[in-house]
Amino acid sequence: MALRTESILVNMGPHHPSTHGVFRMRFIFDGEVIVDMEPVFGYLHRGIEKLAEGRTYAQNIPFTDRLDYLSSMTNNLAYVLAVEKLAGIPVPERAEYLRVIMSELMRICNHLLAVGFLLNELGAFFTPLMYMFREREKVLDLFEMVCGQRLTYNYMRLGGVSHDIPPEFLPAAKKFVREMPGRIDEYERLLSENEILLFRTKGVGILPREQAINASASGPVLRASGVRWDIRRADPYSIYDRLDFDIPTGEVGDTYDRYMVRIKEMRQSTRILEQALEQLPGGSVCTRVPQLVRPPAGEAYGHIEAPKGELGFYLVSDGSVAPYRFKIRSPSFINLTALRDMVRGWKLADAVVIFGSIDIVLGEVDR
Amino acid sequence: MILKRLLDWLAGYWPEWAAYVVVGLVGIMVLIAFFLTMIMVVIWLERKLIGRFQVRWGPNRAGPWGILQPIADAIKVLTKEDIVPDRADKWVHLLAPVVAFVPPLLIFAVIPFQPDAILADLNIGILYVVAVGSIAVVGAFMAGWGSSNKYSLISAMRVAAQMVSYEVPLVLSIIGVILVVGSLSMMDIVNRQSLPFFLMQPLGFLVFFLAAAAEVNRSPFDLLEAESEIIAGYHVEYSGMKFALFYLGEYGHALAASALVTALFLGGGKFPWGALPPSFIWFLAKMVLVFCVLFWIRSTLPRLRVDQFTGFAWKFLFPMSLINIFLVGTELWWAKEMGWSLFPWPFLFLNWAIAGMLVLVWPKLFQLGVGRVEV
Amino acid sequence: MGTVITFWALAVASVVAALAVVFLRDVFRAALFLLASFIAVAGIFLLLSADFLAAIQVLIYVGAIGVLIVFAIMLTREVKRGNPWGRMRFLAAIAGALLLVTIVLAVVNTAGWPGGTPPPPQATTEPLAMRLFDLETGFVLPFEIASVLLLAAVIGAIVLVRER
Numbered sequence: 022m023a024l025r026t027e028s029i030l031v032n033m034g035p036h037h038p039s040t041h042g043v044f045r046m047r048f049i050f051d052g053e054v055i056v057d058m059e060p061v062f063g064y065l066h067r068g069i070e071k072l073a074e075g076r077t078y079a080q081n082i083p084f085t086d087r088l089d090y091l092s093s094m095t096n097n098l099a100y101v102l103a104v105e106k107l108a109g110i111p112v113p114e115r116a117e118y119l120r121v122i123m124s125e126l127m128r129i130c131n132h133l134l135a136v137g138f139l140l141n142e143l144g145a146f147f148t149p150l151m152y153m154f155r156e157r158e159k160v161l162d163l164f165e166m167v168c169g170q171r172l173t174y175n176y177m178r179l180g181g182v183s184h185d186i187p188p189e190f191l192p193a194a195k196k197f198v199r200e201m202p203g204r205i206d207e208y209e210r211l212l213s214e215n216e217i218l219l220f221r222t223k224g225v226g227i228l229p230r231e232q233a234i235n236a237s238a239s240g241p242v243l244r245a246s247g248v249r250w251d252i253r254r255a256d257p258y259s260i261y262d263r264l265d266f267d268i269p270t271g272e273v274g275d276t277y278d279r280y281m282v283r284i285k286e287m288r289q290s291t292r293i294l295e296q297a298l299e300q301l302p303g304g305s306v307c308t309r310v311p312q313l314v315r316p317p318a319g320e321a322y323g324h325i326e327a328p329k330g331e332l333g334f335y336l337v338s339d340g341s342v343a344p345y346r347f348k349i350r351s352p353s354f355i356n357l358t359a360l361r362d363m364v365r366g367w368k369l370a371d372a373v374v375i376f377g378s379i380d381i382v383l384g385e386v387d388r
Numbered sequence: 389m390i391l392k393r394l395l396d397w398l399a400g401y402w403p404e405w406a407a408y409v410v411v412g413l414v415g416i417m418v419l420i421a422f423f424l425t426m427i428m429v430v431i432w433l434e435r436k437l438i439g440r441f442q443v444r445w446g447p448n449r450a451g452p453w454g455i456l457q458p459i460a461d462a463i464k465v466l467t468k469e470d471i472v473p474d475r476a477d478k479w480v481h482l483l484a485p486v487v488a489f490v491p492p493l494l495i496f497a498v499i500p501f502q503p504d505a506i507l508a509d510l511n512i513g514i515l516y517v518v519a520v521g522s523i524a525v526v527g528a529f530m531a532g533w534g535s536s537n538k539y540s541l542i543s544a545m546r547v548a549a550q551m552v553s554y555e556v557p558l559v560l561s562i563i564g565v566i567l568v569v570g571s572l573s574m575m576d577i578v579n580r581q582s583l584p585f586f587l588m589q590p591l592g593f594l595v596f597f598l599a600a601a602a603e604v605n606r607s608p609f610d611l612l613e614a615e616s617e618i619i620a621g622y623h624v625e626y627s628g629m630k631f632a633l634f635y636l637g638e639y640g641h642a643l644a645a646s647a648l649v650t651a652l653f654l655g656g657g658k659f660p661w662g663a664l665p666p667s668f669i670w671f672l673a674k675m676v677l678v679f680c681v682l683f684w685i686r687s688t689l690p691r692l693r694v695d696q697f698t699g700f701a702w703k704f705l706f707p708m709s710l711i712n713i714f715l716v717g718t719e720l721w722w723a724k725e726m727g728w729s730l731f732p733w734p735f736l737f738l739n740w741a742i743a744g745m746l747v748l749v750w751p752k753l754f755q756l757g758v759g760r761v762e763v
Numbered sequence: 764m765g766t767v768i769t770f771w772a773l774a775v776a777s778v779v780a781a782l783a784v785v786f787l788r789d790v791f792r793a794a795l796f797l798l799a800s801f802i803a804v805a806g807i808f809l810l811l812s813a814d815f816l817a818a819i820q821v822l823i824y825v826g827a828i829g830v831l832i833v834f835a836i837m838l839t840r841e842v843k844r845g846n847p848w849g850r851m852r853f854l855a856a857i858a859g860a861l862l863l864v865t866i867v868l869a870v871v872n873t874a875g876w877p878g879g880t881p882p883p884p885q886a887t888t889e890p891l892a893m894r895l896f897d898l899e900t901g902f903v904l905p906f907e908i909a910s911v912l913l914l915a916a917v918i919g920a921i922v923l924v925r926e927r
Contacts, residue, residue: 029538029541031538031539031542037619038615038616038619039616039617050542052545053542053545053694054761140690141616142616143616143690143691144607144608144610144614144615144616144689144690144691145688145689145690145691146438146607146686146687147442147687148438148441148442148687148688151442151443151444152442152443155443215689215690216751217608217689217690217691217692218690219756220692220693220696220754220756221690221691221692221693221696223756224756224758225760366760366761367760367761368693368694368695369542369617369618369694370611370614370617370691370693370694371693373616373617
């Protein structure tokens, strides 16, 4: 445009329907074109990292539920992995399998919501979201069976998991895994070829490969940019090295690729679930660990491929019952750093969509 | 017709102008009552249907099948506090809902439900509809500006873009109909449709339907109140009854648009096999059907971006409406030259073939992934 | 009787609105009054049985021109304060008054003001079209020239704001 109008500053958030919580974006608009964007966070800061230093290792597990409250299971897992590494706690095989099963169910659950909310931000008036919720409910039912909770599970324990699965879990989970590919086909039929979706997402908000790596992005955001990086393969934890699955990647790193990677990852997760449910061995689900774990002085970094990216817990122990330092590397927060470069030059409506395609949860960004 | 009789009767006792005023007021009352009832019905229907589209129940608490839900909503909205922002332009803020609410009501004055159930069969019927419809936008403008809110302001700018873009294809697509009918009167338009015009002019129907959907902010063109972007757009700063007026006005406008689609392209109250039930029932049925298609689209499609939105009007709907006019004009001229009185059937197939081809081919001109501006 | 009341109501409304346009400092409100004035004038057209003209008046002036004016106002700064008083305001007032007088005189002198003429035709659309597009006595050529001019203006506007 040769004609420049006066730019306006719009504070989007902290209360806005599409900021996924309390996040604020200070936009400078020229008409509807974004000239600049500054993310402002901290509205949900609860000081978890500091709080955790005053509690024992086992008491900190519930805190991790409150980070990314849409994928509590994987948060639990990342934390207990770090503690187990620090204290050298062995984990029974059955527990490893259960952890993987729960993680992958969680991943499906998270990606369902990510895709659903992305479509919502595209303006699809809740319909895709409601479809996604239908399947999410089934996963939540499964979680309720094993731990009695539907949002904050607190299921993983140091050295295993809190409860063994009840008898009705396996048939229900197998039924879900059988149904899920058909459901994903249904979503793809409804969404992936939709013209408006293509127009709104193809080529929009491109995060180039180099930039994604430089921004230290991870998870679907990184893979959509064409980087084949998945901690389940790069640094296998638990029993992922025994399972057969692919790492879907995108090509250009636009919003559509991020959407597509999530859809494909759901398919891979069902594949993993199939194998894990088949191979599930018997035995105990938790090693006996003392109430107060006193890891030797030292440090450990446990990281996993959480649904949103690399979730890591860096723990420093001084030999006492509580961690000396408790640092969270949260994927939402770090993926968010690339947002400014992605949205500049696009329009208001695109900013919301690009933001949605990163898939963040404010509980994890602000901690 | 009843009104006419009432007028004659009253004129026997009172001075003529007083009779006119009274009859006019009665007509207005009937219209408003009809309008509000109809809106309540479609709001309930929409919530119920969208519920089903979204694999859930929809309203089911207030009364059987949630049928009292609109009434409950109305009571809620009426008892809400009316909040006016401190820095708002008070008068503009106050008047905006009224300006937005009245035009849809006015449109219903010329909707031909039945030959004897039309409040005013104006000579310029359809032109009147378009003209009055364009006033509703001023209400959105006033709200957007008067609220002193940046989201509202962005929405008001989108209103301008929408208005300037979509009025053009809307009016041009009506011309195809007027060419065939040779009259602007709504009654004449309905009477001429021995064959509904959407069969005869598929292209015009498509353009009119889409442009009308955009005019009344139904998705995928609901950018003015895009919830995920600008929250509620121009009425973000409204609460209570003022908000309700916007809400009613919006539904009323959508209802008016579906009534227009019915009258212009679906043969109004006509029914192919005789007219067993009174024709206004057919009219209402068709109107609600068109409205349901709008729900269907709303619950299915994502929203367009603002540049795609205007681009769609100028690059797709506008050429389509021109082609439609050209097509219909040529065919009429040809039919006149050959001395055919009826619209010949082969033209119908030709029109459908051309429309299908254009709809398939034209979108290929659009490019994916454009719209970034260097900043 | 009814017609007379309506006429006066519309006439007063349109003049008051027009005065408000001139004297209000708040440009946005002035624009709204301009729209009100347009609508009132459309009402007067209706009273004269010029229904086609009335509809066109609303469609073009309120729907298109008014919207564009309001849009332009939204993109300007300090709308509430409006324009400062210029030094030329007396000159402008005089020029405006002169123009008004000229127009009024011209209208009063040239129009025959015939009274008791036959009522205007019921449907004005068709006679209007006949008058406009009649090949011998109509205005087909001026009409076409005007449309070509507008087309040129549209293309020019597109060229001006084209990116790159």
